[in-house]
Amino acid sequence: MYDDNHLITRLRAASLGHETRNFATFPARASMTFGELFAGAERNAAALVGMGVQPGDRVAVQVDKTIEAIQLYLGTVMAGGVFLPLNTAYTTPEVAYFLGDATPRVVVCDPARAEDLAEVAGGARVVTLDGKGLGSLTDAVVGRGGFDPVPRKADDLAAILYTSGTTGRSKGAMLSHANLAANSETLRDYWRFTPADVLIHALPIFHTHGLFVATNVALLAGARVVFLQGFDTDAILDAMPQATALMGVPTFYTRLLADPRLTKERAENMRLFISGSAPLLVETHEQWEARTGHRILERYGMTETNMSTSNPYEGERRAGTVGFPLPGVEARVMQDGQEVPAGGIGVLEVRGSNVFQGYWQMPEKTAEELRPDGWFITGDMAMIDEDGYVTIVGRERDLVITGGFNVYPKEIEGLIDDLPGVLESAVIGVPHPDFGEGVVAVVVPEGEGTTPEAIAAALDGQLARFKQPKQIVMIDALPRNTMGKVQKKALRDAYAGLFS
Ligand code: AMP
Secondary structure (H helix, E strand, O other), X not given: OOOOEHHHHHHHHOOOOOOOOEEXXXXXXXXXXXXXXXXXXXXXXXXXXXXXOOXXXXXXXXXXXXXHHHHHHHHHHHOOOEEEEOOOOOOHHHHHHHHHHHOOOEEEEOHHHHHHHHHHOOOOEEEEOOOOOOOHHHHHHOOOOOOOOOOEOOOOEEEEEEOOOOOOOOOEEEEEHHHHHHHHHHHHHHXXXXXXXXXXXXXXXXXXXXXXXXXXXXXXXOOEEEEOOOOOHHHXXXXXXXXXXXXXXXXXXXXXXXXXXXXXXXXXOOOEEEEOOOOOOHHHHHHHHHHHOOOOEEEEEEOOOEEEEEOOOXXXXXXXXXXXXXXXXXXXXXXOOEEOOOOOEEEEEEEEOOOOOOEOOOHHHHHHHEOOOOOEEEEEEEEEXXXXXXXXXXXXXXXXXXXXXXXXXXXXHHHHHOOOOXXXXXXXXXXXXXXXXXXXXXXXXXXXXXXXXXXXXXXXXXXXXXXXXXXXXXXXXXXXXXXOOEOHHHHHHHOOOOOO
């Protein structure tokens, strides 16, 4: 018989007996202890059950980042519910799709959205939570008593996260209690998190990175977080002298590097800088080391798999790679049904307790991407070298096929990014009357005077002719989503007519 709640029991274990220790500190409000965090989560659970939430019911949440939203996440899981966070950037028609698909029992949103969402919420109860942690949810939570977490097994669902969906409809990735607990336990150990750590938490909490990697790892370790509502250079630099770790997307690191207050002295107390969710440029890695003395640890994962690979804590953190498969995770590179030998490029597949349970109500999509023997087809093109380091070459759908030849954008982007006068670039394929697709380089210059002709000349002789961009377009900034990922689809759409 299972009599506990698999995930909550584990998230709570490290702080049992240490309830008066701080879990979260904030730039502008009183700190919160572990005891307060979980007591609030219990009150949330009681309130949700009061609203009719039964085990397995979805609780959809589109709110600003607050510690109360973290209590809502924990409370939902305690109540036996399935937490369903939504990007705050989604518009009402977008949210309407998610609510229609997931049919939640309760919808929690910002008060400013309540009226609009009530119209698309179906039978769900709509309650509110604002950026200060106040709203009708808070009113329902205050005054509730303690709550015994509803028993949930390892393979019961704890969360559904919709994939970013850069193409086609977003799919709801179903994550079980064990998916989340096992992956975060692995990361805690691999990255050596302990109660002595202070993690700067500046990531959004509607995404796997901020919600699971950052929050769950800190809880499992009994570590403290400096809880920031979003990326804020001043707040991060202020927190750094007392902190030990930062988890960020690559743009965190480039923005911090742009600030002269980032120095070795300021980073002296830090032991670990982690990057993921999008590729970290080798250049950023090198600049960060030169400036702070720390080598950024890059890891790789996705909504469906939690984290799959990481550079080592000790041992070489190799720039441009995402390190090794984590303990308990297998990885292989496949092409045409065959495993590709070391050094070859193909589609990355992973297997392990980190891999999700399938897509919510999309058995065909699940069958396309999750093999019966547990291998998940990530859709990322990758290479595993002789030493076992994994390099992500790009999304399979971003691969360019020109005149029948495969072109991996990352190879060309790497060369262009290294040129003087270039900040960064994105290489895409767009329809071409002769070649099927034509290679286009979209380049963000650094300073004045960088021309497409100079870039083309620099690439000449370095790349086979078929790989050389047929057009080089200059642009002020690459389109990115909130996790810092370059939106190649938007670029392909923008330049679709270039060769027609
Ligand atoms: P998401 O599901 O939003 O977390 O997006 C996952 C995708 O982000 C992966 O499939 C990769 O394409 C990309 N990604 C995540 N981490 C990295 C990384 N360290 N380097 C390159 N791409 C990454």
